[in-house]
Amino acid sequence: EVQLVESGGGLVQPGGSLRLSCAASGFSFSTYWMSWVRQAPGKGLEWVANINEGGSEKYHVDSVKGRFTISRDNAKNSLYLQMNSLRAEDTAVYYCARGRVEYSSSTFDYWGQGTLVTVSS
C-alpha cells in the first residue's frame, strides 16, 4: 500500500525557517517524481515544487523561488521542503504527492494527509 506521511509543520514567526519531511512507503520511491502542494485555509490548491526521480531536476512556483528548496533522499525514501524567510502568506496545509507515472512528470495519484504550517508572530 502506497503511503505518504508528512511531518515538520508547526507555528513559526515571520522570517523564520522550517523543514518539512515526507516519508514514503509501499512503492519504489526512487523511480517517481515527487511534489509539494499547499492549500491556504479556506482556499484552493497551489502547486509548490517538483523534483524528478533522481533529484537532478527541480522546479518551484515563482512565489517561493529563492526561499523554498525541494530535495529528496532516495536511500531514506524521503522527500523534503526547506522553507526559509517564511511569510504570513505561506500559512497553509502542505501536502506531499507522488507523480502518477514512473520516470515522468505527471499529475498526482497519491497524496499524504498534509502538515499545517502557520506563520505568525
Added chain:
Amino acid sequence: DIQMTQSPSTLSASVGDRVTITCRASQSISSWLAWYQQKPGKAPKLLIYKTSSLESGVPSRFSGSGSGTEFTLTISSLQPDDFATYYCQQYNSYSWTFGQGTKVEIK
C-alpha cells in the same frame, strides 16, 4: 505561467442530476489536464488524468473531455458521495497550476 479558470465557482444540484464543470486554460495545454475531488479536511483524490482517462477505482459516472484550452468534467448522475469541491490541474509545463475550484452543493 498558464492560468486555469473554472466555472462555476459554486454549483447547487440534486441527487441524480447531470453536472458539468468547465475549466479553461490561458494557453493550449494539449490534453495534459487532470481533475481532482476534495472533501473537507481530506487530501485531494485524482479522478481523471490526461483529459479523459479515468483513474483506477473511480466510478464510471465521472467523465472528462476537451482539448487545447477548454475542458469539462461531467458527473452523469450525481450521488450523495459526490458533494465536494472539484479542481482541474494542468501539467503541460514544468509549472503546474490548479483551477480555483468548484464546490458542488446539495440543492
